[in-house]
Amino acid sequence: NSFRKTVENTKKGVFKETDYAEEANFKFAEYQLSSLTIELKNHATFISESEEEEFVLIGKNTLYIQNISYLEGTYQTIIHRIGQKPVKTREKTADIMTRYFNQQGINYETIQSIGKLLEITKYCPYLLGDICFLPDFGRKQAGTSWLALHHVITGQSHSVTNQTYLFCRNNYRIIIPISYKSFKKRVENATLLYHVQKSAFNLFS
Secondary structure (H helix, E strand, C coil): CHHHHHHHHCCCCCCCCEEEEEEEECCCCCCCCCCEECCCHHHHHHHHHHHHCCCCCCCCCCCEEECCCCCCCCCCCCEEEECCCCCECCCCHHHHHHHHHHHHCCCCHHHHHHHHCCCCHHHHHCCCEEEEEEEEECCCCCCCCCCEEHEEEEEEEEEECEEEEEEEEHHHHEEEECCCHHHHHHHHHHHHHHHHHHHHHHHCC
């Protein structure tokens, strides 16, 4: 599994091209987008190419739930999906993610409580099994973007902007507005949560 391999490498203190990269399906989206690089400066293009939905339910192909609420415009969020057209919506990212957490049967507050026991006090990931979503800012902020870490292959510092440049499945690229150091810390937190959940599952199975 992709996230499991990321965890194994992170546990070794290494975040680089992972073993599962060769398993990734490096094909372009079925719908040809103008760009497979997701960054703030491309938001107008993605809005024009997106399908509009009133209410959004994210799924296994969701790559990035991008907050654009601080921009002047009609829409609050763009949902980027692997191999599919993006979705634009007036819904806030907080509402979309709350719906997803409820669908999974374990809310974010439960994961946060486990995280606090592990001294994860900020930017706690939502990790359940092999699914992991990382917030770029605190969830109390309505305008938080969420990254599907299980679709990320590797990353590096973006030298020009001091942000994080991510290589993802199917040739997608994402530039997220946090430093690479901060991103690696979030991955470490996700790794810790993963091992605790796995140990608990093994104990009670």
